[in-house]
Every structure is written in structure tokens, then in C-alpha cells.
Amino acid sequence: MKRRTFLQHAAAVAAVPLGRFASSTPFARGAGVNASAPLHVNGARLNASLTALGEIGRTAGGINRYAYSDADLAGRAYAIGLMGDAGLAPRTDVAGNIRGRVPGTDASLPPILIGSHVDSVTDGGNFDGPVGALSAIEVARSVREQGVRLRHPLDVVIWQNEEGGTIGSKMAIGALTEADLDKVARSGRTIREGTALVGGDPARWREAVLKRGDIACYLELHIEQGGLLEKAGLQIGVVQGIVGLRWFEVTITGFANHAGATPMDQRQDAVLAAAKFTVAVNDAIRAEPGRQVATVGRMVVTPNTTNVIASQVVLTVDLRDLDEAKLARFTAVLEQLGAGIGRATDTTFKFARLVDSEPAMADPRVQDWIDASAAALGLTRQRMPSGAGHDAQEIARIAPMGMIFVPSVGGISHSPKEFTRPEDVVHGAEVLLNTVVAADGGFPGV
Amino acid sequence: MKRRTFLQHAAAVAAVPLGRFASSTPFARGAGVNASAPLHVNGARLNASLTALGEIGRTAGGINRYAYSDADLAGRAYAIGLMGDAGLAPRTDVAGNIRGRVPGTDASLPPILIGSHVDSVTDGGNFDGPVGALSAIEVARSVREQGVRLRHPLDVVIWQNEEGGTIGSKMAIGALTEADLDKVARSGRTIREGTALVGGDPARWREAVLKRGDIACYLELHIEQGGLLEKAGLQIGVVQGIVGLRWFEVTITGFANHAGATPMDQRQDAVLAAAKFTVAVNDAIRAEPGRQVATVGRMVVTPNTTNVIASQVVLTVDLRDLDEAKLARFTAVLEQLGAGIGRATDTTFKFARLVDSEPAMADPRVQDWIDASAAALGLTRQRMPSGAGHDAQEIARIAPMGMIFVPSVGGISHSPKEFTRPEDVVHGAEVLLNTVVAADGGFPGV
Numbered sequence: 001m002k003r004r005t006f007l008q009h010a011a012a013v014a015a016v017p018l019g020r021f022a023s024s025t026p027f028a029r030g031a032g033v034n035a036s037a038p039l040h041v042n043g044a045r046l047n048a049s050l051t052a053l054g055e056i057g058r059t060a061g062g063i064n065r066y067a068y069s070d071a072d073l074a075g076r077a078y079a080i081g082l083m084g085d086a087g088l089a090p091r092t093d094v095a096g097n098i099r100g101r102v103p104g105t106d107a108s109l110p111p112i113l114i115g116s117h118v119d120s121v122t123d124g125g126n127f128d129g130p131v132g133a134l135s136a137i138e139v140a141r142s143v144r145e146q147g148v149r150l151r152h153p154l155d156v157v158i159w160q161n162e163e164g165g166t167i168g169s170k171m172a173i174g175a176l177t178e179a180d181l182d183k184v185a186r187s188g189r190t191i192r193e194g195t196a197l198v199g200g201d202p203a204r205w206r207e208a209v210l211k212r213g214d215i216a217c218y219l220e221l222h223i224e225q226g227g228l229l230e231k232a233g234l235q236i237g238v239v240q241g242i243v244g245l246r247w248f249e250v251t252i253t254g255f256a257n258h259a260g261a262t263p264m265d266q267r268q269d270a271v272l273a274a275a276k277f278t279v280a281v282n283d284a285i286r287a288e289p290g291r292q293v294a295t296v297g298r299m300v301v302t303p304n305t306t307n308v309i310a311s312q313v314v315l316t317v318d319l320r321d322l323d324e325a326k327l328a329r330f331t332a333v334l335e336q337l338g339a340g341i342g343r344a345t346d347t348t349f350k351f352a353r354l355v356d357s358e359p360a361m362a363d364p365r366v367q368d369w370i371d372a373s374a375a376a377l378g379l380t381r382q383r384m385p386s387g388a389g390h391d392a393q394e395i396a397r398i399a400p401m402g403m404i405f406v407p408s409v410g411g412i413s414h415s416p417k418e419f420t421r422p423e424d425v426v427h428g429a430e431v432l433l434n435t436v437v438a439a440d441g442g443f444p445g446v
Numbered sequence: 447m448k449r450r451t452f453l454q455h456a457a458a459v460a461a462v463p464l465g466r467f468a469s470s471t472p473f474a475r476g477a478g479v480n481a482s483a484p485l486h487v488n489g490a491r492l493n494a495s496l497t498a499l500g501e502i503g504r505t506a507g508g509i510n511r512y513a514y515s516d517a518d519l520a521g522r523a524y525a526i527g528l529m530g531d532a533g534l535a536p537r538t539d540v541a542g543n544i545r546g547r548v549p550g551t552d553a554s555l556p557p558i559l560i561g562s563h564v565d566s567v568t569d570g571g572n573f574d575g576p577v578g579a580l581s582a583i584e585v586a587r588s589v590r591e592q593g594v595r596l597r598h599p600l601d602v603v604i605w606q607n608e609e610g611g612t613i614g615s616k617m618a619i620g621a622l623t624e625a626d627l628d629k630v631a632r633s634g635r636t637i638r639e640g641t642a643l644v645g646g647d648p649a650r651w652r653e654a655v656l657k658r659g660d661i662a663c664y665l666e667l668h669i670e671q672g673g674l675l676e677k678a679g680l681q682i683g684v685v686q687g688i689v690g691l692r693w694f695e696v697t698i699t700g701f702a703n704h705a706g707a708t709p710m711d712q713r714q715d716a717v718l719a720a721a722k723f724t725v726a727v728n729d730a731i732r733a734e735p736g737r738q739v740a741t742v743g744r745m746v747v748t749p750n751t752t753n754v755i756a757s758q759v760v761l762t763v764d765l766r767d768l769d770e771a772k773l774a775r776f777t778a779v780l781e782q783l784g785a786g787i788g789r790a791t792d793t794t795f796k797f798a799r800l801v802d803s804e805p806a807m808a809d810p811r812v813q814d815w816i817d818a819s820a821a822a823l824g825l826t827r828q829r830m831p832s833g834a835g836h837d838a839q840e841i842a843r844i845a846p847m848g849m850i851f852v853p854s855v856g857g858i859s860h861s862p863k864e865f866t867r868p869e870d871v872v873h874g875a876e877v878l879l880n881t882v883v884a885a886d887g888g889f890p891g892v
Contacts, residue, residue, distance in 0.1 A: 127459050226707030243706060247752055258859050259741035259764045260689060260833035261672030264732050266857060272728055279720035286710050295705035296717050298752050304744050306693055306762040306800070308860065316752040318705045354752070387706035411712060413704050414754065 038376040038434045043426035046138040046242040046261065050425065053078055053118065053134065054126035062123035062416030067161035068187040068194030075118045076198060079133060079158050086141035088156055095171040095208040096200030098158035102140050104440075106151045112439050113218045113399070113430060114139060115157035117168070117391060122186065124163075125418025131406065132221040133158050135429035142433055150440045152216050159391045160198055167191055169391035173398050174209035181205075210398055217366060217439050218395040222403045222430045223420045225388045227411025236381035237405030238367050242393040243291075243320040243385050244327050244359035249436050250277070250338060254347040256303060256311035267309055271301055274313035275346040280337045281317060285330070291385055292321040292330065322359050322385040360393035366402030366435070369442060373434035379427055388413075403432050484822040484880045485592065489872035492584040496871065499524055499564065499580065500572035508569035508862030513607035514633040514640030521564040522644060525579060525604050532587035534602055541617040541654040542646030544604035548586050550886075552597045559664045559845075560585060560878060560886050561603035563614070563837065567630065570609075571864025573871075577852065578667040579604050581875035588879055596886045605837045606644055612830055615837035619844050620655035627651075656844055663812060663885050664841040667850045667874045669866045671834045673857025681873050682820040682827035683851030684813050688839040689737075689766040689831050690773050692806035696723070696784060700793040702749060702757035713755055717747055719791040722760035726783045727763060731776070737831055738767040738776065768805050768831040806839035812848030812881070815888060819880035825873055832889050834859075850877050 057064045057071030065071040080098060088100025101111065116132025136156045143154055159168035164185045170176050181192040181202060188230035195202045224230075229237050254270035278296045285294040295318040302312040317334060321327050338349030340345060367383065374381040384405065386392075392401050406428035409419040502524060503510045503517030511517040521748055534546025543828035548555065562578025582602045589600055605614035610631045616622045627638040627648060642649040670676075675683050700716035724742045731740040741764040748758040763780060767773050784795030813829065820827040830851070832838075838847050852874035853864040 096608075224707065225704045226709065227712050228709060231712070245706070255638060256861065257857065258671045258834055259743055260691065260739065260766045260835065261670065261859065262729070262739070262833070262857060263672065263674060263737065264739055266673045266677065269741070271745060275721035275724035275728075276740070278718060279725055282710070282718055282721075291709065293706065293708070293710055295715070295753070295755055296721070297705055297747075297754050297756055298750050299717060299745060299747050300750070301745050304746070306744050307741070307764050308743050309741055310743055318753050320706045387708070388704055389706065411703065411708060413707065415702065 018061055027242060038430065039142065039148065039437065041138045041142045041426065041429045041433055043422070043429070046134060046162070046429055047422040047425055049082055049134045050126065053130050057120065063120045063126050064122060065118065065120040066122055066186040067119045067167070068185055068189045068197050072119050073198065076136065076158065079118050079137070082134065082137050083156060086137050087144050088137070088140055092199035093208045094201040094204045095168060096160040096195040096198045097168045097172060098206070100140065100152070100156040102143050102154040104150045104153040109152045109155035110214055110216045111155040113155045113157055113215045113395070114220070114436060116157065116222060119161055119163050121163045121414050123416060124414050125416055127223045127408070127418050127420045128225060128413050129162060129426055131223050131420055131428065134219045135432055137423065138429050139433045139436060143418050143436070148437065150436070152440050154436060155215070160200070161185065161191065161194065161343050162391055164191070166389060166391050166394050168206065169337055169394035170252055172208060172210050173394050174206065176392060185228035212398045216401045217363065217400040217402065218392060219402050219404070219432060219435055219439065220390060220392040221406070221432045222390055222406045223413065223418070224405040225413035226408065229386055229405060229407040229413060230409065232301055232382060233380070234382050235379040235407070235424065236431055237385045238370045238374070238381055239362050239386050239403035239405055240367065240383050241307070241322050241359050241361035241385055242390055242396070243322050243387055244324055245355060245357045245389065246319045246331060246353065247355035248319070248334065249319040249352045249354050250276070250311045250315050250317060251350040251352070252315070252347050253350070254309070254311055254345070257309045259307040259309055262309060264336045268346040270310040270313040273341055273347040274299060274315055276341045276345065277349070278315070281322050282343065283336060284333050284337065290321070293327055293387060294319045294330070316354070320387055322358055357389070357393070360396035360401065362396070362402050363400035365442060366400055366439065367436035369435045370402055370404055370431060373431045373438060376434060377427065377430055381430065402435065404428055404435070468654040484819065484876065485588065485594065485883065487584045487588045487872065487875045487879055489868070489875070490861040492580060492875055493526055493703045493868040493871055495580045495584070496572065496576055497586050499576050503566065509566045509567040509572050510568060511564065512568055512632040513565045513610050513613070514631055514635045514643055518565050519644065522604065525564050525583070528580070528583050529602060532583050533590050534583070534586055538645035540647040540650045540653045541614060542606040542644045543614045543654070544640040545588065546602045548589050548600040549630060550596045550598070550599040555598045556660055557599035557601040558660045558882055559601045559603055559661045559841070560666070560882060561605065562666050562668060563605045563608035565607055565608045565609050567860050570860050571862055573669045573854070573864050573866045574671060574859050575608060576616050577669050577874060579869055581871065581878055583880045584875050585771070585882060589882070590862055594883065595881070598886050600882060601661070606646070607631065607637065607640065608837055612636070612835060612837050615760040615840035617651050618654060618656050619840050620652065621840060641770060658844045661845045663809065663848065664838060665812070665848050665850070665878060665881055665885065666836060666838045667878045668836055669850070669859065669864070670854045671849040671859035672854065674830055675851060675853040676855065676857060678828060679826070680828050681825040681870065682877055684816045684820070684827055684829045685808050685832050685849035685851055686813065687768050687805050687807035687831055688836055688842070689768050689833055690770055691801060691803045691835065692773055692777060692799065693801035694763040694765070694780065695798045695800050696761050696763060697798070698723070698759045698761070698793050700755070700757055700791070703755045705753040705755055708755060714792045716756040716759040716793055719787055719793040720745060720761055722787045722791065723784060723795070724761070726787065727780060728856055730779050730783065736767070736772065738772055739833060740765045740776070762800070765831055803835070803839070806842035806847065808848050809846035811888060812846055812885065815852055815881045815884035816848055816877060819877045819884060822880060823873065823876055825877065848881065850874055850881070
């Protein structure tokens, strides 16, 4: 089966024309291997590992390796085994993140960090996380096998509990509180209990906190989780940044009354007000160019009875954009829309902020290296925001960050239907590998 | 306390100018009392009984005399006691409905039936049902006390379990099945168990079924449960009929996807489609004159998560009008709106009919008698539909039916805030009394 996958892959890769680096690319002062040709990974091995991991936590409903579950532990054990095979001397740090290393030639330099996660959402797929995590391992293994001499150490990380709120990477930058550790995760265990369970030491987690300067840069390969690349027929997304996010809880209060006996012009109908608001938000977001998104994904109606005009709706709005100013402007638009619809429908709108996260911009130099690496590999690409959150958004607070996207078939994610083609996985891993080489040359002063 | 209520009431009634019957009204050949002046009830006694009943089943959340509960049993016992005091020789029939009688002068004539219910919704008020039920008892008592000679027997009925779906009146016309009897009511008891509990005999309930001709007519006084009368500043509603009703369950299917990573133009958002549909239904219903109403009161979202575009919404539409043809036309409009919005939002709409009930028209002669009675009492009034369902809609299938509405303060019902002013209760009871007299003269051939 591995053999067959390899042959299938080889045929697919052969169709991709290989590019050549222009002498002005950062690769010119990169690794000790032939700097004029891009490096490759063992794509068959990478996809075989992805397939093997996909058997762990698989249920009738999808992949279920949510953090601190037995399947999560088994997935992590599989990754640790793979890192051992790759010669990365893996260990779990006090924050519960798995770390491995390929030493560099200059022991004074901070490491280049690459990685992602292997935990999943409930009833999810096998590509969100694992594509980046196993590719990072494959990239490090390729560096060792191919004798690529890097000046910086190359560190691989598998972050714990990404899907529960980028917990491992938040711990890595010291962004969690002790109270956060007592929050209960999907598994029913607290983050504190889970961190101990996966081999961390929750009493000492702050010893793993990274300061600015501790790592040279952070690179993460991930599936797009949207349909932009597929729709555009492109192979690689060069991530410009991870969008900032505002979560609002909107409480709309009307008045419960009889659905038969109350004339249409004497109602204070919270469902109607919520519907008008949902439509108005959608119209406002789509009315101007840009990649801003807003979603009403949750709506709870009271009393939620067929023959009673609703007295209350609590709904959420998820607003995202790469531009903080645009987020602020649309926040004001939402509140204006709510106030106007409230007046028109004789209801009241109350807004609460549930979550705020700032946009996390990718380092422009790192974007250029990703772009150049993809070009050298003959891959088509575009710059684009990440609409989803990732561990990279945390690490961007303390180090230059870059992300590489590969297409999601049908734009589907967090679903058992999530799928990224094997050749796209390999493309992503190879862009990651060559970006590491570029970064190694690109940080001469660090 | 009774004394004070009486005095307050006497002052209120004194302000109402008394009218005189024109010689052409049915009252001219009515009862043996002075046919030129309307009759009155003991308003203080009526309101005192309403106050006393309101202490039964009262909780912090409102009146809770839902069918077959201890409070319902206590409320029924109170009504039976009152009927005994009124000399009506009350009994509970095999269908669990309470019946009492004032004999008429012609034993060959079928009874005029008046009544309502004393059960309540959860956390309801003390006026929906009791105003009509206790007024019917007061009217029968007044007929006896005042020596009003009626040709027809005057029967008082307290229907069981109105709020659970007009169960007692459905049984009275034979409209329930044995399977219906096994449905579980709000109390946790089946209708079969509940019917036995209140003193009926569920094995023999069909013995209580009324055929056409078994009763001369049915009259019910009820609170409006809407705000039309109050808004118009009127005292009495002459009900033209009880609206027909269609309940639709609409299942809107989209596709769950990432709220951050999925561009606005690549979504299949079931919440957005549901919102557009809700707004469109409201616009369509309000776009033409008439008293038709449509309500989206229930909406269940899947997966109902802030950061996931909803894959499904199941919502209900409650559509009502007095005109069957209009109901059919709006049914088609709903389906067209759903199909169009489905195409526009890349979702699918599926419609299921949950409940269908035909409009139940009030007998035009009975409407005229109610109108004339109100006029004779100097009360302002208008003809109007009942948007709410009532036991009267069932009895209308086998007998001429009429309903009298009195104002609900603020149009509020099914709520602890439900309230009808004591003077309006008395107005309603007096219209009922005089309509009985008119009906007794108005059915000479029965």
C-alpha cells in the first residue's frame, strides 16, 4: 500500500514543472546543498504517515481526536514515534507541547520553529493540523537525510489542544492564566488535568514560555479550510496574516404574545427582529469589497413555540478581517443596524463582546520566501488572509511568522468530508522545506 | 372584600348608559321578563368568584392550572361548588366535562349551551377561560334568581383540557380518536388517565358525543387575547368566526462550514436563508389588507455554533385567517418564497404541514343577537375574528355558535400579566345573559 501510494504520488509530482531560483532569491545564500534547485521531501512517506494517523480516532462520525481524549493521546504517541524515527529526539515540554530538533551549525542561533497540531474537533477530518504537523516532521527528516546544513537549529513542534483555543501555543507565549487552566475542555478534563495527562507539568508550565528572540521565526503549513485556492485553481496560499475576530452576543428582547390574536402591527417579535438583523448584517458585509466575513451561526429563541410570538432571541455574530480598523468600523455598523431595527420592530438590542482577537500579520520577508519557494517549485499561488485561527497567530506575538496554505477540496473543513489531495500535501511540505532553507539564510543577523 | 368589590362595580356600571331595545329586536319575543330592558348579572359576585379562583394554582411564575394537575382538579372543584350554589345540579359527564342546567319551560327543546374552561397554560393568567366559565355560571344563576323564564333548558359547561388542544369540546363532537387519548398531556398524564382523574369515564366517552340538533346553540364569552378592542377603545367584540390555522414546519438545509475561512459568496448558510424567509413572509402577509397573521415562533439551528455556518434550520410558520381561500393562497406564497430564497442562497426548503384547522364561522343570527344585546346595554362594539382557538370552534361543527370578546389589557394573554378589568368582565357576562334570552326567542322552531 505504501508502495502504491508512492507510485501514484510520483506520477502526480512528475507532472509539475520544476522551476529554478533566480540568483537574487534568498536561497542564494541558503543551505550548503545545491542552492540553484529547490529541495524535495519524501512525499510517499509523508502521505503514508498521514494515512496511518487517520486510522487513530476514526469513528463512524469522523475523526475524533479532541484534546486529552484517548485518541488524542494515541495520535500524539504516533507523532512522537515518527519524530523518533526521523532522529529528532522528541520530548514533551512542561506545557504539553511535543518538541524535536535538528541541530544547526551555529549553536549561538535561535531555532527556526515549524509545526502544527494533531488534535481534532469532534467529528472532524484528518487534514486540519496533521498536514502541517506531519509535514514539519517530514521536512526535518528530509533536512537530516539530505544532509542540508542549516545554521539555525530546526525545531519541530506539535502544539497541544489547538482546537480548544490554541492552548499549547498560548502557553508557549505565556498568554494563559492559572484560571484558564481550570477551564473544562471538550474531553471533560480541565486544561490543567489534560496538560498533565499528555506529559506536561502544569505546575511548571511557565518554564516553557518563549520570549521575543527565543526563536528565529515560526512557519506553519495548514490546509486552507476555505475554497479560495480551489476556486482560483491555485496550488499554494501565501498567508498575509490571520484575521482578527470579534464575537458578539446580541440579545434581542421583544414581548411574548399570542400568535393568532395579536395583529401584525401590534407585535414586538424578537424572531422577526433577529431575522431583519441577520439579513442586514449580511448585506452590509457584502456591500463593500474585501474579504471581511460575518456569520450568525447561533440563534436561541425564547419561548421557541409555534404559536407564541418570541419574547427573546440571543444570537451570535462572528466578524473577521485582517484589518483592525475595518473590524472597529463594522462593530459600529452592527450596533447601528441593531438600534435601527430595534426601533422599527419595537424590540431592544443589547450587544456583548464574547471574544476579541487582533489580526496577526505574517512577516513580509517570510511571505516573500514562501512565494519564492513556491515559484522555484513551479507552483501557482496567491497571497491571502487566513480566515481561521491557528497556533501561528499566537507565536506571531513574539517572532516573525509565516503560513503556507494548501487547497481544501470543496472548501470543507471541520467535517469528515475534509480532504486535501496527496499531491497538494507534498507541495505544501516542499514549500515549507525550501522556506526553512530561505529563512536560515534570511536571518544572518539573528 | 366582596362588599367593597360590589360597590366599586356598582359605581362603574352606573356610568354606563342603558339602552332600550327596538321593538324589532329578537328580545321582543324573548323571555317573560320586561323585554324592553336588558338584564343584568350580579357583577360583584362574579368578580369575587374570579378572584377566588385566581388563588388556585397561583405560583411565583403565574397561574398553573394545566389540565389534570392538582391545581386543575382544585379549580374544577371550585367551579362545581359554584354551580351547586347556583342551583345547577352539576355533574361531570363521561368525557370529563362539567355540566349543569337550568330547566326550560318546554322540555321538548334542546338546551342552549354556554361555558368555557378553567384550566390554564403553564405560567398563564386567570382570565383566559375563567371569565367565560364563571360568567356562564353567573348568567345561569341570574336567570334562576331573576325568574327569567326560558323555553329552552340553559346548560352550563366547563370543558376539560382546553389548553391542551380543546380536548373536552373535541370529545363532545366525537373528534378524538382512541390513539389521541393515549397522548401525554402537559401534566405527564395521558388524556385517557386525565379524563378518568377528573371524573370522566374514558371507556365510555363516546356516550357524551353531541350530534347536530342536540343543542340549540353554543355561546362562549372569552377575553380577546389580543389588543384590537383596547386599541380601538371598544367594550365588546362580536366574533365573526375563529380563524383557520395552518402550521408549517420548514426544514432549510445548507452546508456547515468554517465561519472564518469561507468567503461570503461561497456559503450555503441555513440561518441566513431562514432569516430572509422570515422577513419575506412578514412582508408578504403585511403587504395586503386584512387580518391575516403569520408568525415564525420557533427556530432550531444546527449545529448552532458561533464559528460554524449553519447546516440546517428547522422553523415553524403559524398562519391564520378567517378565509379558507386566503389560507390556501398564502400557503402557496410561502412555498414560492422558500423556493426562491433557496435558489438565491444555495439552500433547500422543505415544507411539512403540522396542523390544519378550518375556519369556524359564527352563526350570523347569533352575531346579530350579541350585537343587539351589547347595544341594549349601551356598550360599544365591533365585529372581529378570533385569532386564537377556542372550544367554540369545535362546537361550531354541530351547532350555531357565537362568541363574545371583552378587552385584554395590553393585548396580553398566556402570561401572568393577562388582565381584564372587572367592569369589562361584567359587560361580557351581561351581553352573554341577554344573548341567551335573545337566542331563546330566536330559536322558536327548534
